Amino acid sequence: MLRIAVDGAFTLRSYRRDDKQRLVTFANNEKVARNLRDGFPHPYTDETADQWLDTAIQHLSDSVFVIAEDDLLIGGIGYHPQEDVYRFSAEIGYWLGEPYWGRDIVTRCVGKLVDWIFTNTELTRLYAGVFSNNLASICVLEKNGFRLEGRLRQAVVKQGVVLDELRHALLRDEWIARKSG
Numbered sequence: 001m002l003r004i005a006v007d008g009a010f011t012l013r014s015y016r017r018d019d020k021q022r023l024v025t026f027a028n029n030e031k032v033a034r035n036l037r038d039g040f041p042h043p044y045t046d047e048t049a050d051q052w053l054d055t056a057i058q059h060l061s062d063s064v065f066v067i068a069e070d071d072l073l074i075g076g077i078g079y080h081p082q083e084d085v086y087r088f089s090a091e092i093g094y095w096l097g098e099p100y101w102g103r104d105i106v107t108r109c110v111g112k113l114v115d116w117i118f119t120n121t122e123l124t125r126l127y128a129g130v131f132s133n134n135l136a137s138i139c140v141l142e143k144n145g146f147r148l149e150g151r152l153r154q155a156v157v158k159q160g161v162v163l164d165e166l167r168h169a170l171l172r173d174e175w176i177a178r179k180s181g
């Protein structure tokens with residue numbers, strides 16, 4: 001069980017079987033799903049949760065985490081190392097239960113996840129792909145020093161609507177400069 005302290009009552013930790021009920025409660029929300037890839041479906045059913053927990057617990061316990069308040073799931077966050085010539089890069093992703101939005105929680109969680117990744121892995125580049133209408137997520141990334149690298153025009157079709165995707169990235173060197181500055 002990996003555990004990363006955030007602050008106060010908040011931690012990032014590996015998934016457990018007993019996260020299922022709260023996972024379905026918070027993930028089964030169209031306002032969450034509309035900003036994520038279709039692999040995070042709506043409706044988000046008991047079966048969806050079972051499949052995700054199988055994968056997360058058996059294969060991804062060092063890279064996908066529950067966002068927890070007092071050890072209870074309120075959202076999810078993780079990183080996905082890339083392969084081949086991209087093997088020093090990883091994509092990050094996150095979501096939070098709607099009742100907890102707007103309290104700076106994910107901004108702080110992304111900051112701690114970035115610190116943990118650059119301290120504990122050899123990755124040199126973290127990036128995120130955000131649908132262009134997701135201003136809150138863009139804000140989270142920019143407050144953590146991620147810089148806009150490009151706009152992938154009409155790259156996304158979500159719920160029948162075509163959207164651009166914005167790519168933001170943070171390099172290890174930039175992270176070091178932020179920490180020492």
Ligand SMILES: CC(C)(COP(=O)(O)OP(=O)(O)OC[C@H]1O[C@@H](n2cnc3c(N)ncnc32)[C@H](O)[C@@H]1OP(=O)(O)O)[C@@H](O)C(=O)NCCC(=O)NCCS
Nearest residue numbers: 032035094095096101102103104105106107135136137139
């Ligand atoms: C995006 C998401 C993770 C943000 O989590 P959060 O904990 O509410 O974010 P924070 O409170 O840390 O920061 C949000 C920032 O966006 C700003 N924001 C929120 N909605 C906004 C909007 N419509 N327009 C502009 N800024 C907005 C907030 O004011 C805040 O900035 P501030 O601290 O400078 O005021 C959360 O809304 C969520 O889970 N959304 C659905 C899933 C998702 O979008 N995941 C990311 C996919 S890339």
